Amino acid sequence: MTPRFSRRAGLATALASPLALAACGRHTVDPPAHVSKAQIDEAMRTPTELNFWTWTPGIEKEVALFQEAYPAITVDIVNAGQGNPHYAKLRTALRAGNGAPDVAQLEFQMIPSFAITEDLLDLGPYGAGDLADQFVDFAWSQVIGTGGEVWAIPQDTGPMGMLYRTDIFEAHGIEVPATWDDFAAAAKRLHDADPEVYLTNFAPSQGAFFAAMLWQAGANPFGGSDGPDLHVDLTSPEAERVARYWGDLSEQDLISVDADFTDPWYQALNSGKYATWVAPAWAPTFLSSAAASTSGLWRVAPLPQWEAGQQISSNWGGSTSAVMATTRNPIAAAIFAQFINTDPASTDTMANEQFLYPPTKALLEDPAFTGQQLEFYGGQEVNALFAEISDTVSDDFQWSPFQDKVYADFTATVGTAVAEKTDAVAALEDWQQRIEEYADYQGFTVRQS
Template identity: 40%
Template sequence: MKSKISPAVLRGSALALAAALALTACGGGGNDAGGAAPAEVSADDVQAALDKGGDLTVWAWEPTLEKVVEDFEAEHPNVNIDLVNAGTGNDQYTALQNAIAAGSGVPDVAQVEYYALPQFALAESVQDLSGYGAGDLQDTFSPGPWSSVQANEGIYGLPMDSGPMALFYNTEVFEKYGVEVPTTWEEYVEAARTLHEADPNVYIANDTGDAGFATSLIWQAGGQPYTVDGTDVKVNFSDEGSTRFAETWQQLLDEDLLAPISSWSDEWYQGLGTGTIATLATGAWMPGNFTSGVPAAAGKWRAAPLPQWEEGGTASAENGGSSLTIPAASEQGALAYAFLDYANVGDGVQTRIDGGAFPATSAALESEEFLNSEFEYFGGQKANEIFAESAQNVSEGWSYLPFQVYANSIFNDTVGQAYVSDTPLKDGLKSWQDASIKYGTEQGFTVSE
């Protein structure tokens, strides 16, 4: 009996393993679409495509797009849009990359976050929109998001929203312990100590190592760890901005002043509601999440400008935000662009603002109606004023790696060790740098420190 079963088991296991890896390997095909010149599509072509109509598939997880799609279809009855949620962030990129590699099932429009866009642009997986006349939109969008959609002298997406950073804080906690809302990171560390001392259950913030957050703070501090020039890439976390971040955050880690709770977990939502987590420095897209995810704390939270590295400074950074892109494999480029234009430049912008999104167009950011809108959740505060100012003050010169998606995925392998062991944050950043350089080199980039 044994001699019969065991080989079968062995074979089965080997085969199952191979089958599993073959599944993952399905995306392994080559992508030879490199270096194509942008297609020239005039406004007339776009209009003609709209009149003719057709079917569009849109991959996006942004909830406010649902209404935009509805309105668009009502306005153009010939167009039929299939809005698909193919996963949030990385899940969707994986699906998109697999579809692109397989050459079938590629959507006509895909949502891509700014940090991931260079990767798609480099592989020419998404179309350069210059040919559609996107170059004329320079003044339409605020500078931060606009620079985020450019790579290799092309425009690879239209900004959909943006995430200028602000500090959200639980005013009840701050009042209870008589702590001033910090305006510099130094004060922030001080406030963290005071709060945690007053009540060991209260932490200034939660953090278990978040690549997007760390890079945003380095960005705000004026750091430029990534320098990208085509396929020449530099990764170096020893510049002043990165060092500043590392030194400040090291204090919070050393004194256990950060709640070891991962963002978006159940514990996190509870912590935001109960006052265990007193502040949250993040993008201006957060209010909608507060309203839906932490209803219990309505009226307790407020927004404030992001704490500064220099006293009296106004520097800010972006955290999150995404664009709409047209994958290279789409055969409906003109029609897809018509939708992009409607959603991100046209009437769709206001629809999405009404739905709680934070816009990327200058006009919307400067409109009185937008600036004066009162947030019931923040006790009637006109929070958009703070966000809009932050959008104006985003530090210049930041760029993400053309393989940031991978780099972020190994953040916890490297920098994350500083959160659970004696490894200094500085060393963690160094090993992140090394691992990123190693990967970049393997992928054919010329990478140096």
């Protein structure tokens, strides 16, 4: 398990960097070494109101389960937006020193940016350190700090697989590609036979997809980063391999480069323009709604591999419940974050009613979940396949403390190069330079090895 940014290391950066939230003078919790069961029991019997920021629809059911277990605690649910609007409002409230929630939903890649500015409460002293065995290794590794801090509790994940159209594959005699070489050969065969159809689409502004491709290939651009000492390596041989691969496919017009999650993209999924979607475990449910007219035609397979015989995947997406360091109710907030993500009834609701792909081993080993045969996928047990894939995701991939900036610069460099059929490998160098300059401006000491 590779640790992440620590509060201790982040302090120096927070004092000197424009990235910091200028939190001087605000109330923050100094976690004790240990919180006893008696302290927890007392806190959970004390009338308390918690504020919970989340974008998950229907989360009221999980909150109701918590309030049934702890009737003295009231939870006020706030949807402050999703993505950048959510994080912008959260940072503004934290900077102001008031109005921030007790608990907030955070995506995995955003944890370092809040940990390094001392905005997260270490949940370890509140019993979270005992939960590691309940989660798949890669999900738990994403919430752990350099000093062993537990910055959040995993809520859902996105292990990567490949969704594919059986009708298109069968019509063109294409076998499910086991390797990326097979994938490229299939892309050529298909597009040569029907120029209106592409094996897949590469969205030029989808940095999260490219990060997942780097992860699977063994690249770890920010691995080994620790507070103000920031490792940046976006031009490693593994990263070059990924950029060259997708750049070559685009230059040969063997993949499309449409923007994703747009009306034309949805239409393309329904019309059969794309024969596959290289996507995470949350995609099957999404696709069954977005491309309802294609029901029964899709199946799911593991990612193609860089080397024959391997079984290595990665992750795209997923989120957590994190407690803000500004909370006035640390025990109740910490227990709430743990409860909704570990209580069997709560996690079952998330998986089967909100269709969030679970990080908990209990659900991933539960036949009632893994054995579901999905009609949209021809009766395939899709959950079972992604449960197997979850065990093939490495647990050493790290994020930068400003991943939103990393993604924006990806779009301007590598994403644009792939879309415009220019040199994607050269674009990696531009991406690297932009991130180094930004990191230096933010007060980090940048190193490449």
